Amino acid sequence: MPQTKEFKHDTVLLHETVDLLEVKPDGVYVDATLGGAGHSEYLLSQLTTGHLYSFDQDQTAHDNAKNRLRQQLEEGKVTLIKDNFRQLKAALAEYNISKIDGIIYDLGVSSPQFDETQRGFSYKKDARLDMRMNQEQALSAYEVVNDYSFNDLVRIFYRYGEDKFAKQIARKIEQRRAVQPIETTLELADIIKSALPQKELKKKGHPAKQIFQAIRIEVNDELGAAEESIEQAIDMLKVGGRISVITFHSLEDRLTKTIFKEYSTVNVPKGLPMLPKEMEAKLKLVNRKPVLASAEELEFNNRAHSAKLRVAEKQNDNS
Structure with a gap:
């Protein structure tokens, strides 16, 4: 065993x-x-x-x-x-x-689930995008980030992340994945940061927190x-x-x-x-x-x- x-x-x-x-x-x-x-x-x-x-x-x-x-x-x-x-x-x-x-x-x-780096829930640890609570299901964070349309990304970022920069972040994701797939959590976190104005990055708390929450909620419904x-x-x-x-x-x-x-x-x-x-x-x-x-x-x-x-x-x- x-x-x-x-x-x-x-x-x-x-x-x-x-x-x-x-x-x-x-x-x-x-x-x-x-x-x-x-x-x-x-x-x-x-x-x-x-x-x-x-x-x-x-x-x-x-x-x-x-x-x-x-x-x-x-x-x-x-x-x-x-x-x-x-x-x-x-x-x-x-x-x-x-x-x-x-x-x-x-x-x-x-x-x-947060602590196990390979599960891909954390925006502070590098791992493949995953976020599945049930690791036997097909849909993971990788598919959401790389396959969802711009409009669907905006919808889940607003609805589940309540993030006012949903459109800007979705657009940055769309631009980056057109070049190559977005594979990892830290890669996504960096893309999110690049979409935000400097004054927002100076605020308390991690700038990727709400978007990661939104993706996780979507992945696991x-x-x-x-x-x-x-x-x-x-x-x-x-x-x-x-x-x-x-x-x-x-x-x-x-x-x-x-x-x-x-x-x-x-x-x-x-x-x-x-x-x-x-x-x-x-x-x-x-x-x-x-x-x-x-x-x-x-x-x-x-x-x-x-x-x-x-x-x-x-x-x-x-x-």
Whole structure:
């Protein structure tokens, strides 16, 4: 058996995310984003006869979890599912699971994916353009950068990177790839820098950050997958069950906030003295404002600075 690579990962908002689920020891739970298995491990510590199903499409995450959760796997308390979390309902149906007591999402890319240079996620380390969370899929960052039309590049840079220089950057990419393909992350980062005015380059933060984020989201269809999965999760929750979602940028947070608001809002007809049970909203918000990392966590976990946690509870199973 090949030796598993060391999987360094500081779990963000570990206790807040799991504790706000109010875990039942005999419940059925899902970790939709296994990653470094921190949330899964902590949630499992609160289960007695319950069971956890943990999803990840990344083989590295599974290899790590098989070591980190070895005892729980041997005890039959956890099932690892190698699939995109947009397949939530279908994958759980294979285990005859149609209802769950709670679910966790830690959206975005995991620290180890950034840290493994060859994965091509980082604009600070040189590697072939890749950015695939599922390394078995065909579409990678290389195809997006070299094959997408100018207009499609502009669209994803605006939509997923919210970059005001989207057109200038797309034009520079188009000009460079007409000469030869753009192969590596640092090559792309340099092209992005060359498209920006000097005053923009002097600003805090890496000038390629938003464009790399946009390409990564496109490659993995992150927002589409998250929307589909969260919708399925809400449907699968038992009444009283809870959903915890950690986001790391405005697009993810806006998506989560919008879905939660849609399911927690009811238009009450005028003159109705009391709301019938069947007309109650499907969700109620556990926290109206997102939970942020504590000062203590921020000291040792830089990734936690942009993290926001939103939690909601199922209060009605009527469609």
